[in-house]
Amino acid sequence: MVINVVDATNLERNLYFTFQLLELGVPVVVALNMYDEARAKGFTFNLAVVERALGARVVPTVSTRGEGMDALMEAVMEEAARPERRAPHPQFYGADIESAAARIEQFIAVARPELAERYPLRWLALKILEGDGLVMAETRITGDEPPLRDALSHLMSAHQGDLASLMADARYALSAGLVREALARPAVSRMELTQRIDNIVLSRALGIPIFFAAMWLMFKLTFDVSAPFIDWIDQVAAGPLTRWTQWGMGAAGAPDWLVSLMADGVIGGVGFVLVFVPVIAAMMFFITLLEGSGYMARAAFVMDRAMHSMGLHGKSFIPMLIGFGCNVPAIYATRTLENTRDRVLTALLTPLMSCSARLPVYVLFIGVFFQESAGTVLWFIYLLGILLAVVMGALLKNTLFRGEQPLFIMELPPYRLPTLRNLTIHTWEKVKHFVVKAGTVIFAASIVVWFLLNLPWGVGSVKESYLGRAGQFIAPVTAPLGFGSWEAGSALITGLIAKEVIVGTLGEIYALSGEGAAKPAGPPDFAGDIKQIGVSFAAAARDAADNVFSTFGVAAISAQEEEGMEGLKPLIRAGFTPLSALAFMAFVLIYMPCLVTAAAFKSEFGSFKWFAVAAGYELTLAWLVAFAVYQGGTLLGYGG
Amino acid sequence: MGTTLANLLPGERGKVTKITARGTLRRRLMDMGVITGETALVERVAPLGDPMKITVKNYCLSLRKSEAEHIAVERLRS
Incomplete structure (x- = not known):
C-alpha cells in the first residue's frame, strides 16, 4: 500500500508521479494535500472524477493542521481490507504504447521468468520501453534482443528513437486531461504574493544583501x-x-x-x-x-x-x-x-x-605573541x-x-508560513537523533579518554599516563612544524575530543601542581543546589531572550578568555616562539574534525568512512600548512 | 526562431521543441514537466547571472543555464 501525498496546488505535475506509481500495480491511496491552499486559490476539485480515473481513493488533507488524517487512515484501512483484485491498470497510454508493452511483457515472461517473479511485469515492461538506464543495467536487458527490437521498432521509427519523451508525454497527457476534467481554476491568475516577494528577494540589486x-x-x-x-x-x-x-x-x-x-x-x-x-x-x-x-x-x-x-x-x-x-x-x-x-x-x-x-586556542596564543x-x-x-x-x-x-555533476533543477515553492507543529517535530527529531545516535559514541569516547588520562594505575603525572606517552610519541612528527614537545602533542590529542579542550589540557599539563581536586567535606546542600539549578535556568532563558533582541549579543573576544589562562601565558611563552605559535594555530585550525563531529558524520552518513576521508586529508593538509608556515617563516628570518 | 532556453531573456517565452539532454538530466527535466510542446516563461536570472527561474505548468522551477542549454525552444512573441 502506498500513500501518495499530492500537492493540490500543483496537481498536473504531481499526478505525473501518481501515474508512475500506478504502473507498479500496487494499491495507492492519494492524499490531496494543501487542500486549503488550493481552495484559497479558487480551485474546485471533482474528487469523484479523480478517483474514477485513478482507480484509487482520494482524500483531501491539510497536513499542517492534521485535517483529513482520520479520513485518510480510514481509506487506507478500507483499501487494505479489500479482498478482490483491483483493475490491473487504470491508465491507458494509447494503443501503440500498450501493444508494445504487452509484447515486452510476453518476452519477459517467456525469456526471463525470474524477472517476472521479482518485479511487477507491467512496470518492468514500461521501464524497458522508455529505456530506463538503471532498470536495463539491473536486469541486463539491452533492448537489442530480437523480440524486443521487433516490439519497439514501430515506436522507435515513429518517434526518432526517443521513447523516454514519448512516455513522459503520455503520462503528462493523462495527467493534463484529468486536471482539465476534474479541476476548475479561476480564469484570471492574478500576480500572486510569491511573485511579488520574489521580485524583491531575488532581484539583482537586493537578492544578495x-x-x-x-x-x-x-x-x-x-x-x-x-x-x-x-x-x-x-x-x-x-x-x-x-x-x-x-x-x-x-x-x-x-x-x-x-x-x-x-x-x-x-x-x-x-x-x-x-x-x-x-x-x-x-x-x-x-x-x-x-x-x-x-x-x-x-x-x-x-x-x-x-x-x-x-x-x-x-x-x-x-x-x-x-x-x-x-x-x-x-x-x-x-x-x-x-x-x-x-x-x-x-x-x-x-x-x-x-x-x-577553536577560538580559545587562538585567543590564548594571540594574547601571548600577537x-x-x-x-x-x-x-x-x-x-x-x-x-x-x-x-x-x-x-x-x-x-x-x-x-557527472548533480543537477540543480528544483522547484521554487510558494512562500508559506511554517507551522509551529512542523518546526517542533523537526527540531525534536533531530535532537533525539543526536542524543541517541551520536550521544552513545561521544559518551563511550569520553570514558576511553578518562582511562587514557588515568592509566596505568596510580599514574602520578600526565606525562606518564597513556595520553602523555602518546604525546611523546607524536612529538617527533610535529617537530618540523615548530612544536615538538610532548605537552603540545598531548594537547592536540585531547583536542580531538573537542577543540576547546586543548587550552584546558595545556593548563592542566603546564600548571599541574596548582589544583588538587578538593573534595567537599560535608554533604552537599541538595535543596540549595536544586534551587540554584532552577534559578540559573531561568537566567539562561532570560539571557537567550535578551540575546535575540540585542544586536551584538555574541561574546566579545575578551570574554572568551577562560579563567586561569593568565597563569598559563608565561609557560606558553617559554614553550613556543611567535612563529611556532602561528604554525600551531594553523595546525589546530585544520588538523581534524573533533570527536563529536565524527559522531555526527557517523549518524548522518551511516559509517565512519567519510569521517576517515575528512580526517585523513585534514591531517595531511594541517601538517603541510604548518610546515610551510614554520619552515617558510624560518627561511624568511622570522624564526627564533 | 530556434534557440535554447538558456538564451532567452527574462520575460521571454519559449515553446519547447526538443530536449537534447541524455540520461538523468533528461529524465529529471521531463519529470519536472519540461516536455516537448510545453511553454516555458523565463522569469528572472539570479543576481550572479546563473541559475535562472522559469515557469512551466503553472509552477516555478529553477535550473542552471548549463542545464537550460539542453532545452531547444522556439522563441514566442509575447
Whole structure:
C-alpha cells in the first residue's frame, strides 16, 4: 500500500508521479494535500472524477493542521481490507504504447521468468520501453534482443528513437486531461504574493544583501539563543551533579578511582553530549524555518553561482556558515542538500570553517605573541580556513568527486508560513537523533579518554599516563612544524575530543601542581543546589531572550578568555616562539574534525568512512600548512 | 526562431521543441514537466547571472543555464 501525498496546488505535475506509481500495480491511496491552499486559490476539485480515473481513493488533507488524517487512515484501512483484485491498470497510454508493452511483457515472461517473479511485469515492461538506464543495467536487458527490437521498432521509427519523451508525454497527457476534467481554476491568475516577494528577494540589486542579512540573522539567533543554555548545562553537570556524585559515592565508601571515573568520565561524558543539544535544536529550528517558509530554495538560487564554482550546490552555503559556530550542527545541516555527492562534499569541507571551540586556542596564543596585531592574525586564521576550503573543493571536485555533476533543477515553492507543529517535530527529531545516535559514541569516547588520562594505575603525572606517552610519541612528527614537545602533542590529542579542550589540557599539563581536586567535606546542600539549578535556568532563558533582541549579543573576544589562562601565558611563552605559535594555530585550525563531529558524520552518513576521508586529508593538509608556515617563516628570518 | 532556453531573456517565452539532454538530466527535466510542446516563461536570472527561474505548468522551477542549454525552444512573441 502506498500513500501518495499530492500537492493540490500543483496537481498536473504531481499526478505525473501518481501515474508512475500506478504502473507498479500496487494499491495507492492519494492524499490531496494543501487542500486549503488550493481552495484559497479558487480551485474546485471533482474528487469523484479523480478517483474514477485513478482507480484509487482520494482524500483531501491539510497536513499542517492534521485535517483529513482520520479520513485518510480510514481509506487506507478500507483499501487494505479489500479482498478482490483491483483493475490491473487504470491508465491507458494509447494503443501503440500498450501493444508494445504487452509484447515486452510476453518476452519477459517467456525469456526471463525470474524477472517476472521479482518485479511487477507491467512496470518492468514500461521501464524497458522508455529505456530506463538503471532498470536495463539491473536486469541486463539491452533492448537489442530480437523480440524486443521487433516490439519497439514501430515506436522507435515513429518517434526518432526517443521513447523516454514519448512516455513522459503520455503520462503528462493523462495527467493534463484529468486536471482539465476534474479541476476548475479561476480564469484570471492574478500576480500572486510569491511573485511579488520574489521580485524583491531575488532581484539583482537586493537578492544578495537580503541573502546575507538572512544568513547573519540565522547565525546570530542560532548561537545566541543556544549559548546561555549551553553554559547552564555545563554548569549543572560540572557543579551540582558532580558534587552529588562525589559525595554519594564517597559516603558509600567507593574507592577514589571509581569516584573519579563516575564524576569525570561518566557525568562529564553525559554533560558533554548534552551541551550540544541547545545548539542543534536552535540550528534545526531555523533551518526548518528557512525550508518551511520557502526561502531555502531561494537562498540556493541566489548563491548557486558562487558555490558551484567550488563544486558545491547553492544550499551548501548554509552548513558551511553554521560551521563557523560549530561543526556538529553543520554536519546535520547538510541534510538540506538532496544529492548525496553534494552532501558529502559539503560535509568534508565544513570542518575547515573555524568553529567557535577553536577560538580559545587562538585567543590564548594571540594574547601571548600577537597582542598588537590581534585582529589581523585572527582574520588570517579564519581566512586561511576559507581559502583552504576553496582549494580543497576544487581539488576534490576533480578527483574523488569527478564525473557527472548533480543537477540543480528544483522547484521554487510558494512562500508559506511554517507551522509551529512542523518546526517542533523537526527540531525534536533531530535532537533525539543526536542524543541517541551520536550521544552513545561521544559518551563511550569520553570514558576511553578518562582511562587514557588515568592509566596505568596510580599514574602520578600526565606525562606518564597513556595520553602523555602518546604525546611523546607524536612529538617527533610535529617537530618540523615548530612544536615538538610532548605537552603540545598531548594537547592536540585531547583536542580531538573537542577543540576547546586543548587550552584546558595545556593548563592542566603546564600548571599541574596548582589544583588538587578538593573534595567537599560535608554533604552537599541538595535543596540549595536544586534551587540554584532552577534559578540559573531561568537566567539562561532570560539571557537567550535578551540575546535575540540585542544586536551584538555574541561574546566579545575578551570574554572568551577562560579563567586561569593568565597563569598559563608565561609557560606558553617559554614553550613556543611567535612563529611556532602561528604554525600551531594553523595546525589546530585544520588538523581534524573533533570527536563529536565524527559522531555526527557517523549518524548522518551511516559509517565512519567519510569521517576517515575528512580526517585523513585534514591531517595531511594541517601538517603541510604548518610546515610551510614554520619552515617558510624560518627561511624568511622570522624564526627564533 | 530556434534557440535554447538558456538564451532567452527574462520575460521571454519559449515553446519547447526538443530536449537534447541524455540520461538523468533528461529524465529529471521531463519529470519536472519540461516536455516537448510545453511553454516555458523565463522569469528572472539570479543576481550572479546563473541559475535562472522559469515557469512551466503553472509552477516555478529553477535550473542552471548549463542545464537550460539542453532545452531547444522556439522563441514566442509575447
